[in-house]
Amino acid sequence: MPLLATREFLLIMGLGMIVAGLTTYIITWMLVAVHLRDHHADEHARMSGFLFTPYAFGWYLRARYRALHDKSLNALAVLGSIGAWAIIIGALIAIISKLLAYTGAPT
Numbered sequence: 624m625p626l627l628a629t630r631e632f633l634l635i636m637g638l639g640m641i642v643a644g645l646t647t648y649i650i651t652w653m654l655v656a657v658h659l660r661d662h663h664a665d666e667h668a669r670m671s672g673f674l675f676t677p678y679a680f681g682w683y684l685r686a687r688y689r690a691l692h693d694k695s696l697n698a699l700a701v702l703g704s705i706g707a708w709a710i711i712i713g714a715l716i717a718i719i720s721k722l723l724a725y726t727g728a729p730t
Contacts, residue, residue, distance in 0.1 A: 626723065629723070630720050630723045630724060631720075633716050633717070633719055633720035633723070634716075634717055634720040634721075636713075636716055637713045637714065637715070637716030637717030637718075637719075637720060638713065638717060639713070640709045640710075640712055640713025640716065641709070641710055641713035641714060641717065642713075643706075643709055643713075644705075644706040644707065644708070644709025644710035644711075644712075644713055645706070645710055646706070647702055647703065647705060647706030647709065648674070648683070648703055648706035648707055648710065649674065651699060651700070651702045651703035651706060652674040652679075652703060654699050655688070655696065655699050655700050655703055656670070656674070658693075658695065658696050658699060659696070662693065662695075662696070663691055663693070663696070666691060670682065680707060683700065683703050683704045683706075683707040684704070684707050684708065684711070686700075686701075686704055688700035688704075
């Protein structure tokens with residue numbers, strides 16, 4: 624019984640983190656895209672204008688916005704970075720929950 628509760632808790636927590644991270648990432652992306660378009664056109668062109676390109680997602684994960692030395696952009700993009708990491712961590716937690724289900728734990 625305790626393993627079942629742990630597995631269910633991990634699954635719900637992981638999915639919650641994915642949803643929260645995705646919401647943060649999408650809302651922040653709109654603000655960052657406008658800021659990049661207005662102030663850093665070359666970086667905006669590299670991002671290709673779509674939020675789910677691997678370059679854009681990696682840009683947030685590696686905090687590449689710091690290289691632009693723009694305090695306003697940093698204030699916006701740090702939230703997107705937190706959201707991107709929440710998506711990754713939430714997915715890992717959900718995968719761990721699924722792996723616990725494969726161990727033959729009681730259902």
